[in-house]
Amino acid sequence: ATPFYTCKPSCPSRYHVDEPAHQRASAPRPHVSMALNSSAMPPAAAQHRYYPPGVEVPGYVANTLSTPAVLAVFCATVSAVLLPTYLAIRRARPGLPPGEVATALWFVLCGFIHLGLEGHFALHAHHIGGLSDVLTQAWKEYSLSDSRYLTRDTFVVCMETVTAIVWGPLAFLCAYGIVAGRAWRHPLQSAVSLGQLYGDVLYYATCTFDALVRQQAYSRPERYYYWGYYVFLNSFWICIPAVLLAQSGRATTRAFARLRGRASSSNTRAGGAGVSNRRARE
Numbered sequence: 001a002t003p004f005y006t007c008k009p010s011c012p013s014r015y016h017v018d019e020p021a022h023q024r025a026s027a028p029r030p031h032v033s034m035a036l037n038s039s040a041m042p043p044a045a046a047q048h049r050y051y052p053p054g055v056e057v058p059g060y061v062a063n064t065l066s067t068p069a070v071l072a073v074f075c076a077t078v079s080a081v082l083l084p085t086y087l088a089i090r091r092a093r094p095g096l097p098p099g100e101v102a103t104a105l106w107f108v109l110c111g112f113i114h115l116g117l118e119g120h121f122a123l124h125a126h127h128i129g130g131l132s133d134v135l136t137q138a139w140k141e142y143s144l145s146d147s148r149y150l151t152r153d154t155f156v157v158c159m160e161t162v163t164a165i166v167w168g169p170l171a172f173l174c175a176y177g178i179v180a181g182r183a184w185r186h187p188l189q190s191a192v193s194l195g196q197l198y199g200d201v202l203y204y205a206t207c208t209f210d211a212l213v214r215q216q217a218y219s220r221p222e223r224y225y226y227w228g229y230y231v232f233l234n235s236f237w238i239c240i241p242a243v244l245l246a247q248s249g250r251a252t253t254r255a256f257a258r259l260r261g262r263a264s265s266s267n268t269r270a271g272g273a274g275v276s277n278r279r280a281r282e
Helices: 021-026 036-040 043-047 067-092 098-124 134-142 154-180 185-212 223-281
Strands: none
Touching: 067 098, 067 134, 098 134, 098 154, 098 185, 098 223, 134 223, 154 185, 185 223
């Protein structure tokens, strides 16, 4: 018998018709993977450990170095920078006070971190999740406390770029001014320290705002990531710049006080000489 075809009123196409039962039974069915739901999730979100869960890290490649190895490389690099610098300062200025030596070492370390580490991030921020060099692995380790570094966050990228381009070179210049005893040392020290302090305050503020207002967490729940990486490491750029700002403020105040004292002494001597001349004429 000839099969009877009827048009389905709810079909999306006007030309769709019902197939005969024997054709529907024998027609091959497409293979449907049971992993369809899992494949819909971005691969990077299924592999990494960053917060919030499921956050997209473009092109993510896992670290090949362990956490102790990353920290050991960082500490060794800091030592390799500071020890030769200390010896060079002592050779150039043997009588430089220990406090001045420490301040110069601080700015040299800042220069290397700003230009080297943060400059590397600024250059590769758009694809840093897919890199695997040592500097990138250090950033990936730190990003366990702040995943914004792997997600092209607008504030973080802009802030780190300004830090690398502006404060990095000026930190080296400030270290030179301290060792060479230049008069412009304290104005420059104030500018660099204020820039570092301001950037770090904004860094803390934006993350805190997102946590309190948007209920958005960027750090893993383990406390050592938040308190060790995020709070402790960044606190150096709060405490030390604040101390150096106060130091430069005191030095500037003393300089103006001495200048005014000299001006007053000159005026007094000039006034006394004028009185003596008038008496002599009388």
